[in-house]
Amino acid sequence: MRLAILERDDDIMKNGAAATHPPETEKRGRKASKETRRLQLIEATIDSLAKRGYSETTMADVADGAGLSRGIVNFHFESKEKLLVATLQHMAEEYAAHWKGALAKAGPEPSARLAALVAADFDRAICSRRKLAAWCAFWGEARSRPTYQALCGSRDEMYQETVVELCSALVEAGDYPLDPRQTALALDAMLEGLWLRLMMRGDDLTRDKAHAAASTMLTTLFPRHFPRTSS
């Protein structure tokens, strides 16, 4: 009779041994509602993707990770494929909700909004090792799977469009000699590239360093809106 380890140590980018206490807000064991169990399995899937990669993520591993029996996944999800799609969907929704939330809190000033968007990308909640690894695992398969490809545009048209608009506003306000679309593309690519590097080589690149590099880039692009920091 094994016990599910539920709380994710959504890592501090340094596998911290944070022994958080079980979340009492949600009921465990048999009483877990359908949706809760689905979440639990999705989290276990992310764990497995991060630990073993896409190609070695098995149903058994997911079930074990959740502390449940083998057949469980096919009960809550119909198949492995659907579990993975649900997992990607979950991450995409979480990501979108996160940057939209950050934007909402940022106020109306374009520069503040853009800074918030960048900061959101390097937030602990989003930019943890295990989640980056999971994203990357899906990216690797996205080329050959239309479903993934669509969802992997999580940093999607809406995000991209938002960045374009913010760049447009800044270019106009500051009279910068930049093409908003091109600038937004470059910015976006840089953020994604920083994620990739963050995931690959974890030692010599920290979340803070990556965030700093991105912020400095904003300063260089829009010097009149992002004052140079002392760093």
Place this chain on the structure above:
Amino acid sequence: MRLAILERDDDIMKNGAAATHPPETEKRGRKASKETRRLQLIEATIDSLAKRGYSETTMADVADGAGLSRGIVNFHFESKEKLLVATLQHMAEEYAAHWKGALAKAGPEPSARLAALVAADFDRAICSRRKLAAWCAFWGEARSRPTYQALCGSRDEMYQETVVELCSALVEAGDYPLDPRQTALALDAMLEGLWLRLMMRGDDLTRDKAHAAASTMLTTLFPRHFPRTSS
């Protein structure tokens, strides 16, 4: 009696139907040397990775793609794992040789060298769909496999270091208010991110557009060294 289709139409980013004539420099059929056959299988592996993704790349598919029999891979490579490592190694070496060659041709001027480095990244020979897809397939697995991780740093320390040095030279020469290391990191991430996007959404983003965005970024970072183009 099937015939191996050897020449890759290293694609023009739009699956061109370039029916190149068989390379006469290398002997085919039974007489193919060991090394040639290995290359052939590696190319077939890249094809399979691009077409089906890492997790669905099978030995049978590689063998079929090369027009050879099932057991062939285990004869020339020892195992699937070793085939994949050899493939990644091949791509890494090709990539390194390519940018080093471009650098050699660029002359001594730092700005020209940096521009050459960027241009090399978007060269047809390197930046074809199938190769980007293959890279991305490996990236997805790199997290959980030390061997891949090491090789995936193909855009490796040496590349990164070169970019840092070029940035340093430019910063000094032009008195730009930039930190070379941070700038190099951002540039590098942007290039990798552009690759990723180039692979994901092939329609609304072409190699030329990506290259243009990268070049514009150079202009913005080092305006006195990269004159603004009319584009």
Place this chain on the structure above:
DNA sequence: CCATTTTGAATGAATGTTCAGCAAACACGG
């Protein structure tokens, strides 16, 4: 008790690996 959830063994398909044998190239003596 009934409905819902969970279990875990059985099943079958997919696939990496092995290997005995075949056939082309080659070496060499006639």
Place this chain on the structure above:
DNA sequence: CCGTGTTTGCTGAACATTCATTCAAAATGG
């Protein structure tokens, strides 16, 4: 130029393993 033996490259069926899926039965909660 032939014949013969040997090496080397290659084949494809057989094998073993891994893994997703199924399902009948058990456990749990209401």
